[in-house]
Amino acid sequence: MQLIGQERQRFSGPLQVGIYGGNAVYDYKVIGKDTLLDGDFRMQQSDLKSLLESEDASFLFSGSFVDGFPTGPWNFQFGAFQSERRSQVIDYQYRVLVSGVQESGSGTVVKGKPNGSWTYAVNRIVDSEISEILFRSKFDFENGIPQRNFNIESEDRSLVGRFLRNGIAHDEWALYDDAALEATERWFFKEGVLQKILFSNNGQTKEFSINTGRNQLKTVNLDARYLKVVQLQATGDDAEAIAQSGVLHMLDKNAVYYQKIDSILSELGTSDFNPEFKVKLPYFPLDSLEKKQLSEIYLSYEKARTISAFFLNSSQLNILKLSDEESNYLFELVRAISSGFLDPIEEVLNYQKTSVLEYVPRSDLQNNLWPQGIPSKTIQAIITKDSIEQKRPFTLSNATDFDFEGPLFSSLMEIARYAAACLAEVEKQLNVKLVREKRQQALVALEEKLVLQEKGFGNLLDSLTSDTPADYRNTLQRLKQVADEKLGAYGVLKNPEQKLEQGQELTRCFENLLALGKAYSELPVRVEELRVHYEDGVWNPFMATVMKEAIKKRITNAYRKVLIPYFLEQVRDDFDCSQANMLLEEIQYTHERMFQLREEDTAKLERKLRREQDPKVVLELFHKPSKSKEN
Amino acid sequence: MKKYYRHSAVIFSALFMSACTLLNAQEDEQEVLPLESKYKEPVTKTWFNTYGNIRISKRLFWVAQTHFRLEETEDTQYVGQIAQIYNRHAIGYIYSKKFNASLGGVLRLNFNTDEDSTDRNLVPEWRIWHQYQFAMPLSSVMVYHRLRIEHRWTQGFAENSDYIFRNRWRYMFRLKIPLNNHKLEPKTFYVSPEAELIMQSGKAVVASPMEDLRLTTTLGYIVTPRLTFAAGLMYSQGQSLDNGGVYKQNWTMRFHMYFSPDFRKVKNKLPEIHLND
Numbered sequence: 001m002q003l004i005g006q007e008r009q010r011f012s013g014p015l016q017v018g019i020y021g022g023n024a025v026y027d028y029k030v031i032g033k034d035t036l037l038d039g040d041f042r043m044q045q046s047d048l049k050s051l052l053e054s055e056d057a058s059f060l061f062s063g064s065f066v067d068g069f070p071t072g073p074w075n076f077q078f079g080a081f082q083s084e085r086r087s088q089v090i091d092y093q094y095r096v097l098v099s100g101v102q103e104s105g106s107g108t109v110v111k112g113k114p115n116g117s118w119t120y121a122v123n124r125i126v127d128s129e130i131s132e133i134l135f136r137s138k139f140d141f142e143n144g145i146p147q148r149n150f151n152i153e154s155e156d157r158s159l160v161g162r163f164l165r166n167g168i169a170h171d172e173w174a175l176y177d178d179a180a181l182e183a184t185e186r187w188f189f190k191e192g193v194l195q196k197i198l199f200s201n202n203g204q205t206k207e208f209s210i211n212t213g214r215n216q217l218k219t220v221n222l223d224a225r226y227l228k229v230v231q232l233q234a235t236g237d238d239a240e241a242i243a244q245s246g247v248l249h250m251l252d253k254n255a256v257y258y259q260k261i262d263s264i265l266s267e268l269g270t271s272d273f274n275p276e277f278k279v280k281l282p283y284f285p286l287d288s289l290e291k292k293q294l295s296e297i298y299l300s301y302e303k304a305r306t307i308s309a310f311f312l313n314s315s316q317l318n319i320l321k322l323s324d325e326e327s328n329y330l331f332e333l334v335r336a337i338s339s340g341f342l343d344p345i346e347e348v349l350n351y352q353k354t355s356v357l358e359y360v361p362r363s364d365l366q367n368n369l370w371p372q373g374i375p376s377k378t379i380q381a382i383i384t385k386d387s388i389e390q391k392r393p394f395t396l397s398n399a400t401d402f403d404f405e406g407p408l409f410s411s412l413m414e415i416a417r418y419a420a421a422c423l424a425e426v427e428k429q430l431n432v433k434l435v436r437e438k439r440q441q442a443l444v445a446l447e448e449k450l451v452l453q454e455k456g457f458g459n460l461l462d463s464l465t466s467d468t469p470a471d472y473r474n475t476l477q478r479l480k481q482v483a484d485e486k487l488g489a490y491g492v493l494k495n496p497e498q499k500l501e502q503g504q505e506l507t508r509c510f511e512n513l514l515a516l517g518k519a520y521s522e523l524p525v526r527v528e529e530l531r532v533h534y535e536d537g538v539w540n541p542f543m544a545t546v547m548k549e550a551i552k553k554r555i556t557n558a559y560r561k562v563l564i565p566y567f568l569e570q571v572r573d574d575f576d577c578s579q580a581n582m583l584l585e586e587i588q589y590t591h592e593r594m595f596q597l598r599e600e601d602t603a604k605l606e607r608k609l610r611r612e613q614d615p616k617v618v619l620e621l622f623h624k625p626s627k628s629k630e631n
Numbered sequence: 632m633k634k635y636y637r638h639s640a641v642i643f644s645a646l647f648m649s650a651c652t653l654l655n656a657q658e659d660e661q662e663v664l665p666l667e668s669k670y671k672e673p674v675t676k677t678w679f680n681t682y683g684n685i686r687i688s689k690r691l692f693w694v695a696q697t698h699f700r701l702e703e704t705e706d707t708q709y710v711g712q713i714a715q716i717y718n719r720h721a722i723g724y725i726y727s728k729k730f731n732a733s734l735g736g737v738l739r740l741n742f743n744t745d746e747d748s749t750d751r752n753l754v755p756e757w758r759i760w761h762q763y764q765f766a767m768p769l770s771s772v773m774v775y776h777r778l779r780i781e782h783r784w785t786q787g788f789a790e791n792s793d794y795i796f797r798n799r800w801r802y803m804f805r806l807k808i809p810l811n812n813h814k815l816e817p818k819t820f821y822v823s824p825e826a827e828l829i830m831q832s833g834k835a836v837v838a839s840p841m842e843d844l845r846l847t848t849t850l851g852y853i854v855t856p857r858l859t860f861a862a863g864l865m866y867s868q869g870q871s872l873d874n875g876g877v878y879k880q881n882w883t884m885r886f887h888m889y890f891s892p893d894f895r896k897v898k899n900k901l902p903e904i905h906l907n908d
Contacts, residue, residue, distance in 0.1 A: 538856035541684040541692060542889045543773060543807060543815045544728060544766030547856035 008039060015043055017267045020059055027065075037065035037269050046079075051098065055082050061264060063109065068269040070109045076261055078103040081125070097127045101134065105261055112271030113144030120257045137254045146277060152250045159250040161187075168192035168278045169222065175246045185246050192280030193217060194230065199241050208238045215282035220359070222251060222277040229281060229359040232351075232368050239368075251277065281359045293409040294352060300416035301345050307423040308338040311430060320437055330430050332381040333394050334423065340379065341419035344369045348412060362408040374404050374411065379422065396422050439500060446503040450487060453510040457483050460517045468524055475568045479517050482575045483510060509577035516580045519587050520568070527560060530594050554606040555597055558618045563590055566615035586619065593622050664838065664876040670868070673880035677701040677709045680885065684723065686893040694721040694733050702744050709884055716740040721760065734761040737781070743788045750788035757794075758783040762801075771813050777803040777827075797833030799842065807851070817856060823849045829869070838875030843867050849885060859889040 027039025063074030107118030704711025721735020849863025
């Protein structure tokens with residue numbers, strides 16, 4: 001007793017549980033480093049001020065825990081209320097009347113699982129009184145497993161049904177519409193196995209029987225997947241009706257409320273408050289051959305889908321098909337293969353992924369996939385021309401190699417292979433077209449670029465001012481001639497592939513030549529920049545002014561009188577593109593070097609430059625560090 | 632011209648005699664001021680002047696000037712004979728671009744230009760001088776004001792002449808106007824009009840405080856920041872020392888070379904001279 005008394009502690013204060021934040025009072029104990037809730041728990045939130053001002057979202061959870069497990073009676077309330085700002089004084093209390101929606105769930109929990117009778121109700125409240133029941137469900141559980149009868153009511157419908165002691169659906173589950181006299185939807189289970197569904201509408205009854213056969217049975221949850229399986233066994237209207245089943249809708253709605261309770265209890269301790277309603281389904285396991293076939297199907301499908309997706313989304317083809325009839329035909333063919341073959345196969349692969357496949361009889365699946373029968377090997381491309389639809393058939397030359405008949409998966413495998421083969425064939429044809437088209441476009445673009453580049457040389461000449469020295473103009477003129485000759489040689493070429501290759505080389509060449517030309521056209525400005533850079537201020541005491549004086553004349557002379565003429569002379573008739581880059585680099589290097597040399601100790605360099613007229617020697621000297629190593 | 636020579640011979644002998652009399656008997660033999668000022672015939676001269684300003688530190692420079700001054704003879708105008716050789720030295724201080732000052736000495740060698748004289752041919756003259764030069768730019772023109780004060784000791788050519796001491800007060804106004812450029816820089820011709828008034832004082836100066844008024848125009852060419860050549864013509868006039876009523880006149884051709892080497896190491900020169908700005 002004393003031990004427990006020491007261990008247990010009480011918390012009172014603000015607490016956040018998932019999305020709910022409020023004030024809590026609870027008992028807990030610390031075991032090791034874990035805090036376990038143990039004892040009463042109560043958490044609530046309501047704000048009178050916000051209620052009076054606009055609206056208040058209140059909640060109240062109360063119950064108890066034993067060793068971290070919710071155990072004992074629990075009550076959950078969620079309210080969203082507005083007040084009419086009216087109050088009454090009754091006895092010694094102020095009462096504020098509220099309107100809104102109140103949800104409450106209550107029942108007993110044992111070890112985190114619902115046990116005994118659980119009710120969940122959603123009521124509309126007007127002036128603090130229940131005005132309408134929006135939802136109410138009542139289940140009996142035993143250790144989390146639903147038992148006996150249950151009922152779920154909503155505004156206009158109610159569902160009643162029952163479970164066996166092991167939680168498996170049994171007997172008739174009936175959905176009543178308030179407006180109808182009899183049940184509108186009745187599901188008949190026999191120990192979990194759905195036998196038939198009766199849909200009644202205005203006295204008309206439709207029965208959908210399910211061939212249960214004598215197959216192996218497997219217990220599964222009554223959920224969306226189950227519905228899909230049931231749906232796949234039906235065709236046409238039946239499938240539609242099942243998709244809109246009210247029974248499942250009611251169960252879903254209930255599941256949302258139970259989920260809400262589970263999320264709170266799981267946050268606080270250990271709980272499993274997701275009651276599972278069980279049913280049984282005939283089970284058609286995939287044998288090893290079928291599994292192998294499915295993986296084959298998947299491979300063929302992936303290959304085919306990649307091709308079809310590429311062409312259907314290819315902007316180049318989408319444009320080309322507008323002008324080229326054959327391309328249009330091939331495009332439509334891809335579309336037809338995609339919708340007629342690939343989409344159904346994709347569906348099967350999806351069933352496999354979501355574990356639906358093994359619960360559907362193969363024959364039902366086949367009917368569902370191909371309502372019109374197995375597709376023909378002759379694929380019809382629908383071509384619209386002048387708003388008249390025309391069909392143009394396509395058959396693979398070796399179509400007879402593919403066997404569409406036979407068991408479902410074997411047939412599907414052949415169909416997938418056939419689709420992939422067809423698409424591969426189409427791809428071959430389209431690629432030729434697209435490559436040719438691409439090359440054509442590339443060539444056009446390339447030649448446009450070449451012409452534009454060629455104009456660039458003229459522009460460079462035009463950009464020279466009238467006082468640009470003649471040797472600059474002559475060099476640029478020669479550069480233009482070199483470019484013109486190269487372009488002329490290119491123009492003689494006939495072979496498009498050769499043209500493309502040489503043209504690309506030529507654009508790169510022109511880029512280099514243009515860069516060099518630009519450097520030449522900028523040289524006069526740069527030389528002037530350097531002239532100014534190599535001026536120093538000298539005080540002339542007689543004039544009392546600072547005068548500019550050119551310094552390091554040997555260096556500037558070597559640059560102006562030896563190197564620049566050398567640079568300008570390099571462009572000759574046999575000038576090659578590879579030379580252009582080197583020359584450009586040399587020009588740029590020299591210019592930068594000139595800027596550096598101004599500040600460096602260049603006595604030794606100046607001595608060596610004396611009377612040096614060989615540009616190669618001068619360049620070599622410029623490349624060496626100016627500082628003499630002798631010191 | 633002949634007339635002038637006669638005249639000057641008279642003056643000179645008078646001066647000589649007065650000096651003798653001063654020495655010997657302190658005789659009161661005063662020159663008499665004429666009723667009207669008299670202008671002597673102009674003498675023609677030629678000056679070859681070199682002006683050196685040698686930079687010795689950021690603010691100091693050495694002024695080294697050598698002038699060769701020629702004078703007419705009876706037979707040869709302008710360049711007939713050597714008249715004076717100047718050796719002018721000083722240390723200058725650059726206060727700012729707009730102001731500099733110098734202080735130094737002069738040794739002037741005066742040659743006896745009187746062809747008839749039997750006196751000494753060469754006598755020295757000593758000076759201490761200091762000058763203050765203001766420079767200011769005005770548009771593309773530079774304007775200069777120069778104040779120069781000289782303390783000079785001179786003596787006559789007669790044997791055993793005593794030195795006489797005088798002060799000279801000089802003010803010069805000068806413009807330098809670039810002709811083929813918007814500012815004074817290398818490869819620029821400029822024209823430089825100048826006017827200088829030289830006043831003197833001292834015991835020997837009784838009635839002739841205005842020693843010289845010089846009006847010059849030169850044409851110059853700046854070869855480099857360190858070398859400039861100029862040539863011009865000067866007219867000057869001033870009172871004779873011995874008679875304030877008598878004015879000398881000169882026409883002088885002037886040829887100048889200005890040089891300003893800077894032998895400092897490169898690292899001391901860089902960056903360019905900024906002085907105070």
